[in-house]
Amino acid sequence: MWKFRDVISILDYTRDELEHLFSVTDVILERSLDVGKPLDGKIVATAFIEPSTRTRLSFETAAKRLGAEVINLEPHLSSMAKGESLTDTLRMLDDYANLIVIRSPYEGSAKHAADVCEHPVINGGDGTQHHPTQAMIDLYTIRKLKGRIDGLEVGVLGDLKYGRAAASFIYGLTKFNVKRIWLISPEPLSPRPELMDRLKRMNVDFVKTENLEEAVEDLDILYVTRIQKERFPDPAEYEKLRGSYVITKKLLSRASEDLKVLHPLPRVDELSNDVDDTPYQAYFIQAKLGVPVRMALIGLVLGVF
């Protein structure tokens, strides 16, 4: 059910498939990431047309820990800088590698890549809606810290319009039976109608609000996201909305003691450093889990787990 399948959207996966990924991740963690070199002789290509720290490096680390070689496309140093299309670039990578991880600013690039390439493609984030592997890590983090995803009250805060991590996380939550999802954002950054429609069609209990304080006392999980400066058509609009919410230790004093704060990172000014040393902090744990979850994913897609 995972082998040689393109990973384009979290919506393409069933709960059972996600649970299987999580079980494999559990085993990898139990073995302290040392599972031998099952991908010895394989090559994983990363094609990141947009900046990335955690996603690219954790994919690279995951592939290397499994014994694969990694080749990286550097757009500014490649023929893309001379105007070569993404499509032609992908055709070439498909000839070189056994698996391609792509990140692109163009929405739907990963699906297009999957159409073009014979080898499996993993979406490392495209446009504003899909970042499936981040959502897998987010869900795994919650399961690990809370022991379950079902029955939780989850707040998603920030840029719900342009933030692909937020959208994918919300889509991922629909695969489980969460108690309620709070969609917390300034009105101009509220989720797209496509996302809201899907939640309605799936009978998910959700509340849309601009008021974080209304939600904070009820939450088990608060998922904070950065306002996506690079996706605003108008920089002045970004400046207006920047700093709409700042999560601080003081604000969280009203929350449940068991609340966990997640953030896909990088953060700018929406999440204060004074939360880092509190029991609420789960975002560094979440970032650390990126490697084992991506190891499990790569291994499953290449058929060695």
Add this chain to the structure above:
Amino acid sequence: MDEQETLRVSKIKNGTVIDHIPAGRALAVLRLLGITGSEGHVVTVTMNVRSGKLGRKDLVKVEDLELVTEQVNKLTLIAPTATINIIRNYEVVEKRAVKLPDRIVGILRCTNPGCITRQPMEHVNSKFVVVSKSPLRLECEYCGRYLEEEEVLKQLTQ
């Protein structure tokens, strides 16, 4: 229909008659079918004639051409009320109802400028799935953005 209008919609020997097109959309229908006039077929376009069903309607007749199902189905996007009559030797030999296909490929443009289908270098055909038939709502297979009926009409009629 009075005598004058009967003359306007006189019978053709062989070909296709597309009837009950919403008034004002006949030219868009031709555009959608890719009929430019340069193919050499005799094409008759009648616009805004009285209709019992629609009040006013348009009518298109293309001689010596029988539309195939795929062409007919595309018409649903702008002329869901249309009926298609295939004519042979002055007789209607087949009536086809238009049926909205599940996917629309390459005809419409995604409204999201960031969609891969909008990048000229990449040459990716647009693809939409039908989410709702009435009102018409399509979803881009690449970026997930909705395309509403109003925008579909705008794209196909302007």
